[in-house]
Amino acid sequence: MNRTLLWIVIIVVLGADIIVNVPAKVQILGMDWHIRQGLDLQGGIQVLLEADVPASQSVSSQSMAVAAQIIHNRVDALGVGEKSVQVSGSRRIVVEIPGYDKPEEAVKLIQNTALLEFVESQYYLDPTSTEPIETDYLASSASTTPTIIGPSILGTSTLTLTPTVPTPTSTATQTPILGNTAIGTPGAVGTAIPGTIYHTIMTGAQLKGAQAGRDNSNLPDVEFQLTSDGATLFADYTTKHVGWYVAIVLDKKVISCPVIHEAITGGTGQITGNFTASEASQLAIWLSYGALPVPLKVIREQSIGPTLGQDSLRRSLVAGLIGLLTVVIFMLLYYRLPGALADLALMMYALTSLTVYRLIPVTFSLPGIAGFILSVGMAVDANILIFERMKEELRGGKVLREAVEMGFLRAWPSIRDSNISTLITCAILVWFGGTFGASIVKGFAITLAAGVLVSMFTAIVVTRNLLHLALDRIDFSTRHSWFGISDENQNSTESAE
């Protein structure tokens, strides 16, 4: 390949390495490119959940994704680091909450059915607002904790709730008014008023089921059924408050806010409005399952204290540095000039690997660091292959420049074949670790695989160009000792002893 082009590639990679790695905090293209620390480094909780349905029953990937999203919303407030909620395989979800040390509460939060409330409001509360609202319903003190209720279809009389576009009654004065109740208080229309405690009419416990359907004009709607208890409560409220709103609140967030069109006394109702069929089914899922579209059970939970990781991290980094230094010195002593150039390539390898880890991004765990340090040791593997080959060609009487070329050419099949075998193992490790949420195993494999690929670039392209650069500038014809061999005519078998 064109040598100039290769130099440009090398310089661009090196430039990227410096830009990404040197500043303490990096923000490029709106992304935060810091190295992600695994749970074993910063402490935290990992919970592995599985769909609690018979093995024969299939779980749709969509409902798993919805469940993961809902769990993500719930755990978002916990801990300090980046929360991660990922679907693993077809029926599992891995939840990681770094920097949090109360596993009991985390599991309760994840596993509990979300709190679904029907909240009284005179004004329209904007569901797109992220502001949580406060209600007078206390989950801890009440015995009517919402439970999972399977959807059931019953009831014939349909009464209508119509969600509306905001009907601003007093948009001119947007004065938040603090008080204990929102009712009767002309306040801001659209979002919950901070400090206001809204009254909860009933919770998900009084809801029997909900389904997405079509109304008389064939528009998407959600139909729901109440328990007899709920029917009484709802009838009472809707009779007295026609023209008011019922805010449907999930985990203290408004998800829908229909206006009461008429009194609902029959225990069933429907929510219509300008939403799409998928929005309707989403709302139906939320209503009927109290949020989680599939019941989940905890199959593994792990909590790691924060003290363990930091000490190990510091030690591992020191060990890595010692290892790197030993390799550098060894290469220098054994292979002389090419060794020194390989050392330069190795430095670039270390930097480029870090860049790649940030880009992917790889979550760094202790085994991941071991994988990285291990890959430093093997990054010079290709170089050693090439240099040994080079020495042989030199001893065989080849001219230096030719020997260098032969070294690279002849060593290539070995380098290719052996790296492919490592990549095969890494792929299997990712598969092995991925299925039971062992992010540690996966992290190690990805780190190692990235290391193998980067080392092919640095050991071959970078070292080769550096070597050519040196050959162009200095005349080595009488200085074979710079290449680590004393005599041109030495027999290869002897030197191997």
Place this chain on the structure above:
Amino acid sequence: MNIIGKRYWFFGLSLAVIIPGLIALALGGLKPSIDFTGGTMLELQFASGTAPAADQVRTTLGSVTIAQTGRGLGDIQVQTSGTNGLILHLQQVDQTTITAILDALTKSFGATTLIMADNVGAAVGIEVAQRAAGAVALASLGIALYVWFAFRGLPHAFRYGLAAVTALVHDVLVLVGIEALLGLILGWEADALFLTAVLTVIGFSVHDTIVVFDRIRENQNKYRYSPFETVVNHSVVQTLDRSINTTLTVLFTLLALSLFGGVTTRHFVIILLVGMASGAYSSIFNAAAILVVWENREWETWFRKRKRSATV
């Protein structure tokens, strides 16, 4: 230097390492961790000078019951870890029970910090164990097929694949044996990371083997009329510098990690270290030698020797 000529000595050395390991394995040295069996593991740190003895812990926890069932905790294994640290192994319990255990220990022995808790359902454990076996089989098969494919131009390409896998099985046996020995001596447990180390070693062992085979491929074209054994030996000797040097650089980094690195990964790193050494050994001294044994059909001589010694 005649390495291949001394092949039976090198096979013997391999057996000398593997057989004690297999004995340790038979004695139950390989202890699967809760990754594979399910259960609860608690790593605890006590304030300086207060770590209780195993019996004291069992007595204290005798009154703790499992929240879901109301029964006792059953069998508890207690292991010391570092200074003032303990690792407890028990059947799978829920978070409420773990809190109760911590409260009971704090009451009796002073400040108890939970460093790590791991709670694995038994079904997951079984699945992980199955996957582990699958992963090793898959890796071996994948590599055998790849080596076969890479050397498809050579006569008896399949032998190369099988010889590479034999070297790989050698490394797995060495690792399992060493793990079992250390399990007997130090109480080490084979966890998911142990398996990760084994799989990594499999990948690397083949690394070295491929380099040697690659040289055989090249030399066979060069020295068409030399005996196979000579060509193989020549190839092994030619690649010896490279094999030793690459192994050395990897061993340097692993040695640094096991001496100065964190405690949590020490087990993992030491297994990697042993595996890398074994991988290099099997590639240099076993894999190529197997090709020669196969080429010469030497098992016929083993048979004859045995027959002769039986009749004498």
